[in-house]
Amino acid sequence: MANIFPSRRVRRTPFTEGVEAAGVKGYTVYNHMLLPTVFRSVEEDYHHLKSAVQVWDVSVERQVEVRGPDAGRLIQMLTPRDLRGMLPGMCYYVPMVDExxxxxxxxxxxxxxxxxxxxxxxxxxxxxxxxxxxxGYRLDVLVDEPDVSPLAVQGPKADDLMARVFGDSVRDIRFFRFGMYDFNGVSMAVARSGYSKQGGFEIYVDGTENGMPLWNTLFEAGKDLDVHAGCPNLIERIEGGLLSYGNDMTDENTPHECGLGRFCSTQTAIGCVGRDALLRVAKEGPVKQIRPISIEGDLPPCDREWPIIAKDKRVGTVTSSAKSPDFKTNVAMGMVRMTHWDAGTQFTVKTQAGDFAGTVEENFWI
Amino acid sequence: MANIFPSRRVRRTPFTEGVEAAGVKGYTVYNHMLLPTVFRSVEEDYHHLKSAVQVWDVSVERQVEVRGPDAGRLIQMLTPRDLRGMLPGMCYYVPMVDExxxxxxxxxxxxxxxxxxxxxxxxxxxxxxxxxxxxGYRLDVLVDEPDVSPLAVQGPKADDLMARVFGDSVRDIRFFRFGMYDFNGVSMAVARSGYSKQGGFEIYVDGTENGMPLWNTLFEAGKDLDVHAGCPNLIERIEGGLLSYGNDMTDENTPHECGLGRFCSTQTAIGCVGRDALLRVAKEGPVKQIRPISIEGDLPPCDREWPIIAKDKRVGTVTSSAKSPDFKTNVAMGMVRMTHWDAGTQFTVKTQAGDFAGTVEENFWI
Structure with a gap:
């Protein structure tokens, strides 16, 4: 692969200095910002994530802040998920759709x-x-992007590391809840969440100037826990069935196709954008859906759609793939048509390096 | 700089195969897609662009298609530029602003x-x-992204190359006008436009499948014109004063700060989004504005904002910079406060590699 060309348009983050010092080897660009993708090697990062604790620069998870009297109404217009039970202190995964x-x-x-x-x-x-x-709706809200950059702490030893920096009460934060914690006199939201299945937290770091001090504090505190700089790991996230917007779904897909139908409460009178279309989808069900797929062989990087072919007909698309050390196969996911989405179904996956045999799995690998 | 990590989310274009075969050495990511940034070297690409002809994969210039009875009304709502004189066959540079x-x-x-x-x-x-x-306005339009990928032909020999492929009538296309031309039975818009000051065209290639055939046809036809694969050139575009969204301006800036006040006809009753705010700006004038700046010394890459300092006070920001072989200085641009924006004003530019002396220039370098 070629190098990334430097420009201000591809933004650095409050933690890029630390990321560089930790020896980052690859980046992607995500929300116009640098997102590390590999430090030692994807495999080494993977084993370490599953056994120790990592600090991830996920500043690319930018915040859209909505505040004002109509904030709740606007957020509910944006998602088919029923938010009536959402209280301050909660995080909700909310698919957002167009009309x-x-x-x-x-x-x-x-x-x-x-x-x-x-x-x-x-x-x-x-x-x-x-x-x-x-x-368009003349709502009484202000909408902007604050100077808030998430830093994730992920892995089985995440609780231990976080407790050393923020105190033992972080251990009591429940999944997808957050509390406000102090760092150097600044109050920051700390949530039990993150883009891995290894457990951990996301700290919503308030203020660029607080980025590197917190980064350094975490590494200092975690020396004997074998803390390392890390990043969302391609292998681990596919094993865990974590979807990636732009890879595994685009604006072509409905939430139902993405296996997110359970987040669509279109029967209630919530009046979100896209409700009518999603009511129709819910009635008929999707004709294609994301499935875990195992693929045998020595695959190239999945940098483009891989058509899934059965009896010379296109029946789907593989969208993400990686070689899994733990499961001794290529773990993958993709959109598969109803006719071929049952577990055990076999088909051909066409890549830039030739054809490979794929099989629909019953479950993701975790 | 680190490598770009492969994923489908960073989209390939209809021409990526040709770009790779031509030996691309660097990419950036632009609209979630690969944009080449260098082939031989930035300097070699620069000299060649100014003397011969290049074919550029600018697929990243995605199209937002607006069609339907309210299309004209919507487009006018989106920009402060007065579009009443715009006829089919015309291209308009249209700053678009929020409220x-x-x-x-x-x-x-x-x-x-x-x-x-x-x-x-x-x-x-x-x-x-x-x-x-x-x-929000319930307009009677459809808005989507068609499978249309621009391919630019730029440089002093662009007319000769294009005439060989599309016929001599392309020579008559006026600046920022387009005509419909046939390639392999497909009708495509060909405009006299492009992101350089060397002259040339942009072909709105309709259909991914027509990308590589057209690419190959252009290279075949231009062999004796020394045609090369190229891309927007950092040096040449700064010399020419071509702004880059995300580098030289963001949603923090008004068109007036960007020197685009002449495109804001806020006095007419066009009722665009942001009109009230821009009327206020037009009355008072901007307090900072983009200026050409020359900087002496051996500069690092401009991958972040460089503060401009005068008498220990922040008076602006350099946003793009490159070493110019033709003008024997670092050509740059940035936002400078009114107190320091007159030509000849000198100040200090703070970079990641130390302080350098900068001077406001009267004009860009072309």
């Missing part, structure tokens, strides 16, 4: 107060959609 | 018909904004 039910992003909403939310986004400029809807 | 007058994108609008436009975008998901406004 035809096409996925625009799959962010996490963070309810800071009755009239103040963050939408912690995947890779698309959701800010523009939220601002457009707020403007 | 506070902050720049969301600086695209080129292409009027295909009275009820059909393309917005050919810079690096932000303008699609989301356009869809949000259309939905």
């Amino acid at each position: 035809t039910g096409g996925m625009l992003n799959d962010p996490v909403a963070v309810k800071l107060a009755e009239d103040r939310y963050w939408i912690s986004i995947a890779d698309s400029d959701l800010l523009f959609w939220v601002k457009g809807i707020a403007y | 506070t007058g902050g720049m969301l994108n600086d695209p080129v609008a292409v009027k295909l018909a009275e009820d059909r436009y393309w917005i050919s975008i810079a690096d932000s998901d303008l699609l989301f904004w356009v869809k949000g406004i259309a939905y």
Whole structure:
């Protein structure tokens, strides 16, 4: 692969200095910002993530802040998920769709107060959609991107490391809840969440100037826990069935196709954008859906759609793939048509390096 | 710099195969897609662009297509530029702003018909904004991204190369006009435009499958013209004063700060989004504005904001910089406060590699 060309448009983060010092070997660009993808090697990072604790620069999860009297109404307009039970201190995974039910992003909403939310986004400029809807409906809200950059602490020893820095009470934070914790006199949201299945936290670091001090404090505190710089790991996230917006779904897909139908409460009178289209989808069910797929052989990087072929017909697309050390196969996922989505179904996966045999799995690998 | 990690989310283009075969050495990511940044070297590409002809994969200039009875009304809502004189066959540079007058994108609008436009975008998901406004105002339009990927032909020999492929009538296309031309039985818009000051065209390639055949045809036809694969050149575009959204302006800036006040006809009753804020700006004038700046010394890459300091006070920001072989200095641009924006003003530019002396220039270098 070629190098990334330096420019201000591809933004550095409050932690890039630490990431560079830790020897980052690869980046991707995500929300116009640098996201590390590999430090030692994808395999070494993977084993370490599953056994120790890592600190991840996930500043790319930018916040869309919505505040004002109409904040709750706007957030509910943006997602088919029923938010009536959401209280301050909770995080909700909220698929967001356009008027035809096409996925625009799959962010996490963070309810800071009755009239103040963050939408912690995947890779698309959701800010523009939220601002457009707020403007079009003349809602009484302010929508902008604050100087808040998440830092994730992930892995089986995450609780131990976090307790040393923020105190033992972080151990009591429940999944997808957050509390406010002090670091150097600044109050920050600390949530039990993160883009791995190994457990851990995300710290919503408030203020660029607090980034490196917190980064350094975590590494100092975690020396004997074998803390390392890490990043979302391609292998681990596929094993765990964690979808990636832009890879495994785009605005072409409905939440139902992405296996997110359970987050669509279109029967209630919540009146979100896309409700009519999603009611139709819910009635008929999707004709294709994301499935775990194992693939045999020595695969190239999955840098493009891989068509899934059965009896010379296109029946789906593989969208992510990686060689799994623990499961001794290529773990993959993709959209598969109903005719071929049952576990055990075999087909051909066409890659840039030739054809490979794929099989639909019953479950993801975790 | 580190490598770009392969994933489908960072999309390949219809021409990536040709770009790779031509030996691309660097990429950036732009609108979730690969944009080449260097082939031989930035300097060698620069000299060649100024003397011969290059073919550029600028697929990243995605189109937002707006069609339907309200298309014209929507496009006018999106920009402060007065579009009443725009006829089919014309391209207009149209700054687009939010309700506070902050720049969301600086695209080129292409009027295909009275009820059909393309917005050919810079690096932000303008699609989301356009869809949000259309939905909020219940306009009778369809808004989507078609399978159209621009291929630019730039340089002093661009007319000769294009005439060989599309016929001599391309020589008569006027600046920022387009005509429909046939390639292999497919009708494509060919405009006299492009992100350089060396002259040339942009072909709006309709259909991914037509990408590589056209690429190959151009290279075959241009052998004796020394045609090479190229890309927007950092040095040449700064010399020419071509702004880059995300580098030289963001949603923090008004068009007036970007020197684009002449495109803001806020006095007419066009009722665009942001009109009230821009009326205020037009009355008072901006307090900072983009200026050409020369900087002496051996500079690092401009991969972050460089503060401009005078008498220990922050008076601006350098946003792009490159060493110019033709002008024997570092050509740069940045936002400078009114107190220090007059030509000849000197100040200190703080970079990651130390302080350098900068001077405001009267004009860009071309």
